[in-house]
Amino acid sequence: xxxxxxxxxxxxxxxxxxxxxxxxxxxxxxxxxxxxxxxxxxxxxxxxxxxxxxxxxxxxxxxxxxxxxxxxxxxxxxxxxxxxxxxxxxxxxxxxxxxxxxxxxxxxxxxxxxxxxx
Amino acid sequence: xxxxxxxxxxxxxxxxxxxxxxxxxxxxxxxxxxxxxxxxxxxxxxxxxxxxxxxxxxxxxxxxxxxxxxxxxxxxxxxxxxxxxxxxxxxxxxxxxxxxxxxxxxxxxxxxxxxxxxxxxxxxxxxxxxxxxxxxxxxxxxxxxxxxxxxxxxxxxxxxxxxxxxxxxxxxxxxxxxxxxxxxxxxxxxxxxxxxxxxxxxxxxxxxxxxxxxxxxxxxxxxxxxxxxxxxxxxxxxxxx
Numbered sequence: 549x550x551x552x553x554x555x556x557x558x559x560x561x562x563x564x565x566x567x568x569x570x571x572x573x574x575x576x577x578x579x580x581x582x583x584x585x586x587x588x589x590x591x592x593x594x595x596x597x598x599x600x601x602x603x604x605x606x607x608x609x610x611x612x613x614x615x616x617x618x619x620x621x622x623x624x625x626x627x628x629x630x631x632x633x634x635x636x637x638x639x640x641x642x643x644x645x646x647x648x649x650x651x652x653x654x655x656x657x658x659x660x661x662x663x664x665x666x
Numbered sequence: 667x668x669x670x671x672x673x674x675x676x677x678x679x680x681x682x683x684x685x686x687x688x689x690x691x692x693x694x695x696x697x698x699x700x701x702x703x704x705x706x707x708x709x710x711x712x713x714x715x716x717x718x719x720x721x722x723x724x725x726x727x728x729x730x731x732x733x734x735x736x737x738x739x740x741x742x743x744x745x746x747x748x749x750x751x752x753x754x755x756x757x758x759x760x761x762x763x764x765x766x767x768x769x770x771x772x773x774x775x776x777x778x779x780x781x782x783x784x785x786x787x788x789x790x791x792x793x794x795x796x797x798x799x800x801x802x803x804x805x806x807x808x809x810x811x812x813x814x815x816x817x818x819x820x821x822x823x824x825x826x827x828x829x830x831x832x833x834x835x836x837x838x839x840x841x842x843x844x845x846x847x848x849x850x851x852x853x854x855x856x857x858x859x860x861x862x863x864x865x866x867x868x869x870x871x872x873x874x875x876x877x878x879x880x881x882x883x884x885x886x887x888x889x890x891x892x893x894x895x896x897x898x899x900x901x902x903x904x905x906x907x
Contacts, residue, residue, distance in 0.1 A: 562715035569742055570732045571722040573750035578781040581760025582774070595758055596901060600865040601894030602752045603853055606727045607869025608876070608889035609734040610846040610853075615874050618737050619708040620830060620838035629843070636847045640854060647851045651697060654847040655840050662836030 628661030679803040683810025686795065691787050691811075692818035698726045698852075699819040701845030703826025705733040708842065713827040720823045721816065724785050727752050730845055731886070741883040748887050756781075759789050766796040772805045780805060783812030786852075861901035868893035 554561045613621075614629050621629070636654025643649030699720055706716030711733070719729050728749045735745045760781045767780045784792075788811060795811075796804045830838050857863050872893050876885035 559712075562711040563718060565711075565736070565742070566715050566719045566722060566732070569746045570719055570728060570749055573746045574723050574725050574728050574753040574756065575782065576750070577753050577756040578760050578784060579778065581757045581784075582764060582777050582781045584757070584761050593898075593902075595755075596861070597894065597898045598751075598754045600861055600897040600901070601890045602727070602755055603856075603862060603865040604869035604872075604893030604897065605731060605748055605752050605886060605890030606849055607853060607866045608873040608886050608893065609731050609738075610849050611870045611873035612738050612877075612886070613730075613734050613842075613846045616738065617842065619842065620704070620835065621842040623835050624839045624843075632843065633847060633850060636851060637854065640851050645855060647848070647855055648694065648697065650851045651844070651847055654851075655843065658843045658847075659836050659840045662839045 623665060624658060624662045625665060628658065628665070632658035632661065676806045679799075679806035680810035680813075682803075683807040683812075684814040686791070686807075687811040687814035687818075691791060692815050695787055695815045695819040696822035697844065698848045699729075700822040700826035700829075701842060701848065702726070702729050702733065703823040703828075704830035704838070704841045705730070705737065705845060706823070707827045707830045709733055709737050713824055716823045716827050717820050720820045723749075724782065724816065725753055725756070726785075727849060730849060734845075735886055738877075738886070739882045740886060744884045744887050748890060751887075751890055756784055760784050763789060763792055763796075766792065767805050767808060769801045769805060771802075776805060780808055780812075783809065783816065787815055788812045859901065860904065861897045864900050865894055865897035868896055 557564055614633065615626070617629070624632075632654045635657040636650045638650075639653030640646060640650030643653075702720065703713070703716045706713065706719070716733075719732065723729050723732070731749050731752055732745060735748060740748075763784060764777060764781070767777060772780075788808070791811060792808050796808060799807055826841060826844075830841050833841060853866050857866055869889055872889045873886070876889045876892075879885075880888045
């Protein structure tokens with residue numbers, strides 16, 4: 549059915565996916581936020597659960613991007629990807645919790661491994 | 667403009683917001699979205715679909731979930747639910763910033779526009795900077811700030827799309843690596859409690875297992891619900907003990 553839908557919408561399919569699967573499921577919470585009159589307790593149990601589920605989701609998709617990468621990232625072997633991620637984490641701590649610092653160090657390690665293998 | 671002498675000037679505050687966003691906030695957003703452009707290309711989507719996702723979704727993690735799940739072969743309903751679960755956080759974020767944006771000439775339409783711009787960067791900076799401004803200047807300042815970071819992020823998304831095809835293999839790999847590296851670090855930076863760390867680690871560990879147990883259609887959803895709920899139970903038991 550999906551293949552048929554994709555065919556029927558032709559080149560518009562990616563935009564439909566962005567709007568229907570990406571934009572609407574996200575925007576609905578912003579709209580509800582505007583109409584919710586009262587102040588909501590951000591430290592309520594429900595919101596803590598929501599935050600933890602969101603964190604696990606993002607960690608999960610990140611792990612999948614690293615473990616089974618498609619395309620360009622696949623040229624770097626798994627140990628290189630894992631090592632670069634660890635180096636980025638180390639850089640983050642060493643550079644006094646700097647996200648950009650960790651990003652730069654992680655990328656440097658990945659490029660180094662990539663230059664050997666690619 | 668002469669026809670409405672009573673209305674407050676919009677543009678000076680808008681420009682002030684743009685100025686506050688140019689620099690580190692824009693740089694951080696560019697670093698987080700450049701990989702999304704590469705991811706868009708990687709799954710065979712056109713460049714404008716990536717840029718449109720930055721403008722419309724305006725939530726890095728949701729965009730990574732969307733395109734990353736498509737790359738992993740998940741089913742569309744499962745992706746929509748995962749994206750929506752990751753975006754519930756916008757609900758309390760918008761609720762808490764609406765009182766700062768509301769003003770005599772800021773009605774529901776403007777509030778909805780302002781709410782669309784709410785994401786981590788604009789929210790934290792908005793909550794920090796808006797209380798110090800006169801009420802009439804807050805909405806244009808916030809829109810100016812958000813438009814600037816969104817323009818920078820959209821530019822980075824488009825650049826990332828073209829770079830992935832033009833760069834040598836090692837640098838193209840580095841571009842795609844930006845997304846997992848950046849979002850791992852921002853999760854680490856946002857982890858304050860043991861439950862936060864548990865959610866992060868469980869998400870990482872459960873993801874490969876879940877593909878075999880649940881199958882690729884709904885595995886990420888299972889990872890989020892099981893990992894997040896387990897971390898929540900840890901939070902509950904720790905508090906009672």
